[in-house]
Amino acid sequence: MSRFLFDVRRGEFSYVSGISSSKFNPKVRLSHIKVHSSKHDGDSRSVSELSDKSHTTRVSNARLPNLVTSRRDNVCRKKKRNVWNRVVGIQKPARRKVALSAIGPNSGVEMCNSVLKRLAKISDEKTLDFFERMKSNGKLTRNADAYRLALRALARREEWCRAESLIQEMVSLSECEVDIQVFNPLIYVCAKRGNVDWGTKWFNSMLERGVEPNVSTIGMLMNLYQKSSDLSQAEYTFSLMRSYKLKCVNAYSSMITIYTRSGLYAKSEEIINLMRRDKVIPNLENWLVQLNAYSQQGKLEEAEAILKSMIEAGISPNIVAYNTLITGYGKISNANAAKSIFQQLECIGLVPDETTYRSMIEGFVGGQL
Structure with missing residues (x-):
């Protein structure tokens, strides 16, 4: 007995002969295929065709609504997220605006300082504007934190004369004490931008006001003088460091570098010996x-x-x-x-x-x- 078989793996029909009808049952092996017998051109052949109620079709039809529903849900979720992001994006500036508008003459100093700190991370201009509002509302008396934030904003803008006036106001009008946290940020900006004149001026100002430098102060200044090859200021700062019994390893490195560049090798060796004597690692x-x-x-x-x-x-x-x-x-x-x-x-x-x-x-x- 000869029959056409449908090979599922290959996806095609093949002609097979010598298969017993008792052993071959297409409905058992290929449950999703329906077999019909027909006469074509005088030959007796078995033509197989896919049944409309096949297993594969039933599975596909069963999954199709779920896939459509799943895709629709994903689209809806994405739309919801986009809408939520737009809403959140609108709300953030609104919250800041409300926070600023809520500040008035009756607001506490802590609340004002909190807003000022937030503005300091956003804009120097807004920081200084709000600082002036605090001043007009009498929120700066003994408020050294507010002055420090304003001075940092002025330093980043390199408005040195205005910063100098603000320090004078801080001491004389607002009864605040100046400390290392006032001057180090100013010196830091000068060191970063290579401003030797103002860096030296701030250092002298802090000494005149009785503020002692720390290791960070010395390190920033020595780095500034090394870049500018300012030997006299470097020597003065280095000797002052040792008089305060500070141990800034970068200061020793800067002095050795400056002397070596200048060809003063004996001086370089003196600094190396001083390091050993001062027990600097x-x-x-x-x-x-x-x-x-x-x-x-x-x-x-x-x-x-x-x-x-x-x-x-x-x-x-x-x-x-x-x-x-x-x-x-x-x-x-x-x-x-x-x-x-x-x-x-x-x-x-x-x-x-x-x-x-x-x-x-x-x-x-x-x-x-």
């Missing part, structure tokens, strides 16, 4: 400037000793440290030592950079490395 930057101070003047034995001390202190030297040594050996035309340092890089897991190769080339040209 070096950081990575400080180790590097010490290494550079000795390498620049050709004292490579001392430089190697610094590198050894650095490793013993638990600080892993970076490529800058080895570049400094290579440059130093190039200056004194010590070819073997420079090559030895260069070959060590691979062993210790450091990759040579542009400065490394430039130092080797310069040493080769200048000292026949």
